Each structure stands twice: as C-alpha cells, then as structure tokens.
Amino acid sequence: MATADDIAQIRARALADTAGATTLAGLDDVRVQHTGRRSTLAGILASIGTLPPEERGGVGKAANVARRDIEAALTERKSDLEASELAAQLTGDRTDVTLPGDPYPQGALHLLSQVRLEIEDIFLALGYEIADGPEVETEHYNFTALNTPEGHPARSSSDTFYVDGTSGTILRTQTSSVQVRVMEARTPPLYVISPGAVYRRDDVDATHSPMFHQLEGLAVDEGLSLAHLIGTLKHVAGQLLGSTEYRIIPDFFPFTEPSIQLLVRWTDRSGRGSWMELLGAGMVDPNVLRFAGYDSERWTGFAFGMGLDRIAMVRHGVPDLRMLFEGDLRFLDQFS
Ligand code: DAH
Numbered sequence: 590m591a592t593a594d595d596i597a598q599i600r601a602r603a604l605a606d607t608a609g610a611t612t613l614a615g616l617d618d619v620r621v622q623h624t625g626r627r628s629t630l631a632g633i634l635a636s637i638g639t640l641p642p643e644e645r646g647g648v649g650k651a652a653n654v655a656r657r658d659i660e661a662a663l664t665e666r667k668s669d670l671e672a673s674e675l676a677a678q679l680t681g682d683r684t685d686v687t688l689p690g691d692p693y694p695q696g697a698l699h700l701l702s703q704v705r706l707e708i709e710d711i712f713l714a715l716g717y718e719i720a721d722g723p724e725v726e727t728e729h730y731n732f733t734a735l736n737t738p739e740g741h742p743a744r745s746s747s748d749t750f751y752v753d754g755t756s757g758t759i760l761r762t763q764t765s766s767v768q769v770r771v772m773e774a775r776t777p778p779l780y781v782i783s784p785g786a787v788y789r790r791d792d793v794d795a796t797h798s799p800m801f802h803q804l805e806g807l808a809v810d811e812g813l814s815l816a817h818l819i820g821t822l823k824h825v826a827g828q829l830l831g832s833t834e835y836r837i838i839p840d841f842f843p844f845t846e847p848s849i850q851l852l853v854r855w856t857d858r859s860g861r862g863s864w865m866e867l868l869g870a871g872m873v874d875p876n877v878l879r880f881a882g883y884d885s886e887r888w889t890g891f892a893f894g895m896g897l898d899r900i901a902m903v904r905h906g907v908p909d910l911r912m913l914f915e916g917d918l919r920f921l922d923q924f925s
Contacts, residue, residue, distance in 0.1 A: 697925030845871025
C-alpha cells in the first residue's frame with residue numbers, strides 16, 4: 590500500500606521531470622507518465638476505496654494534493670515552453686515588414702534602340718519604308734555594286750574584316766550594302782531606310798569602335814535633285830537635334846556624285862566644341878543605278894548614311910562612344 594511518503598516521492602519526481610522538460614512533446618510524455626490513466630498516482634487514487642477507513646483520509650488527501658500540484662506545474666511549464674517555442678520561431682523566421690522591398694529590375698530599350706526608333710519614325714512620317722540586309726555580306730554588294738573598284742583602299746584587309754577562308758565574304762563596312770539589294774528587289778519609285786550594325790578595323794577611341802551603327806537612306810524617283818536631298822536632311826536634323834548647329838560641305842563617295850557631308854556641333858569630354866561628321870550623302874551615281882538594272886536616264890536618286898551612335902552622343906552628351914557598348918547599367922539606366 591502506498592504511504593504518504595511514497596506519494597511525496599512521486600510528487601517530487603513529477604515536479605522535477607516537469608521542470609526538466611525542454612520541449613512541448615517531452616512535457617506531454619511527462620504528463621502521461623505521472624498523471625495519465627496508467628500512472629502510479631492514478632492507481633493510488635483509484636484504490637483509495639479499498640484502503641482501511643483510517644488510512645483513506647490521509648492517503649486520499651496527499652494523493653489529491655500531489656495531483657493538483659503536478660497539474661499546476663505542468664500547466665505553467667506548458668505555457669513557458671509555448672512562449673519560448675514561439676519566440677524561437679519568430680527569431681528564426683523573421684520578416685521585417687518595415688524594410689524596403691527588393692527592387693524588381695525593370696528592362697528598358699537601350700539608348701541606341703530608342704534613337705533608332707525615333708529616327709525611323711521621322712522617316713516613316715515622310716513615307717519611307719524600312720528594309721533589312723545581312724551583316725555578313727559579299728564584297729559585291731558592299732563595294733563592287735557601289736562603284737568601288739578593286740584596289741580601293743576601303744577594300745583593303747587593314748580596313749575591312751574578311752570572313753576567314755571565304756573569299757569575297759566580309760562583315761559589311763556600311764549599310765550602303767543594302768542599296769543595290771533593295772533596288773534589285775523592287776521597282777522605283779522607292780523611298781527606303783535601313784538601320785543596322787556595321788564593322789570596320791578602326792582604331793578604338795572616343796568616337797571610333799570596330800562595330801557601330803548606321804542608318805542608310807535611299808530614294809529613287811523621277812526628277813530627284815540635290816535640293817530634295819538637302820531639304821530632307823535639314824528636316825531630319827532639325828527634328829532630331831533641334832537647334833544644334835550643322836553645316837554641309839562637299840565630300841567624295843564612290844557611289845554618289847556629287848557627294849556631301851553633314852557636320853554637327855559637338856562638345857567633347859573636355860568641354861571643347863568641335864564639328865563631327867554625322868552623315869555622308871549624295872546623288873546616287875548613275876553607275877550604281879545601272880548595276881541594279883535601273884534606267885539611269887529616267888531615274889535619279891539620292892542616298893545618305895548616318896552614324897546612329899554619333900547621333901545618340903550628340904543628342905545626349907555622351908562623351909565616349911564606347912560607353913554605348915560596355916553594358917554598364919549605371920550608364921544605361923540614365924536613359925531608361
Ligand atoms: N556609307 C558611307 C560611310 O559609311 C556613308 C554614305 C555616304 C552613305 C554617302 C550614303 C551616301 O548612302 O550616299 O561613310
């Protein structure tokens with residue numbers, strides 16, 4: 590038979606186990622072990638009725654007090670453990686809703702694409718169409734059909750990238766290569782522009798890079814004159830650059846006669862103003878029209894080729910052409 594001493598021992602062990610439980614699951618085991626239906630204490634309480642009457646009061650009271658103390662300790666320990674488990678969860682899994690959000694990177698068109706689209710719009714409004722041409726081109730379309738004879742310095746391998754092992758295949762040095770392709774594919778009158786990348790073995794400096802972008806223009810119609818060409822260029826330069834100073838000087842290109850050059854005022858990195866060539870242009874040489882199979886007695890044409898990168902530089906005060914190709918977002922983001 591259990592004595593008051595036995596009960597005191599059970600109580601003491603149960604209280605110690607309760608205090609020693611470090612998890613809610615562990616505490617539940619303690620509860621089942623000491624107060625569950627099969628616990629020693631439950632057995633004692635169930636057998637009180639079988640005790641001799643003089644022992645019932647003492648043992649019954651001690652057992653009930655022990656059960657109450659153990660249950661109170663279990664309840665208190667449970668709420669302590671719940672609080673610390675919650676605290677651990679909150680520190681482990683902390684979201685500070687007052688922090689600024691992670692910026693989601695937003696794409697934008699590259700400055701050159703923006704400028705190209707803007708120039709395309711100006712020409713589309715004038716009734717021009719957009720044509721495309723290959724960047725890997727034949728010497729024929731890049732030079733020969735443009736009235737540029739064998740042995741011309743521009744054809745030398747120090748100026749032009751020749752594609753290895755394929756004679757007559759080059760990276761186009763100018764978008765003018767699209768001119769004869771367009772004329773072969775269409776019948777006049779035609780008003781076409783063609784933007785794209787071109788390649789030259791140029792020394793790299795603030796205004797030169799081995800890859801850059803041009804926008805070609807070609808108009809073939811009856812009765813076109815230099816006045817139409819200059820009128821068109823002035824209109825486009827005005828739309829693009831506003832009040833920027835520009836001037837037109839004579840030039841030479843194998844595929845135009847006469848040929849001109851349009852220069853714009855430009856401020857370089859040191860703040861010094863100078864003139865920069867923005868485009869070459871001229872009246873299409875009758876030889877080029879004939880190369881394309883056009884009747885050069887009936888049709889006349891004008892053509893121009895502008896540097897897209899240089900327009901972007903002048904427009905946005907970009908001091909170095911290479912910045913456009915380096916992919917540095919700190920630079921590019923300014924134009925997004
Ligand atoms: N292709 C010339 C260049 O790269 C630019 C040019 C000059 C284009 C005169 C033309 C033109 O269409 O008529 O320097």
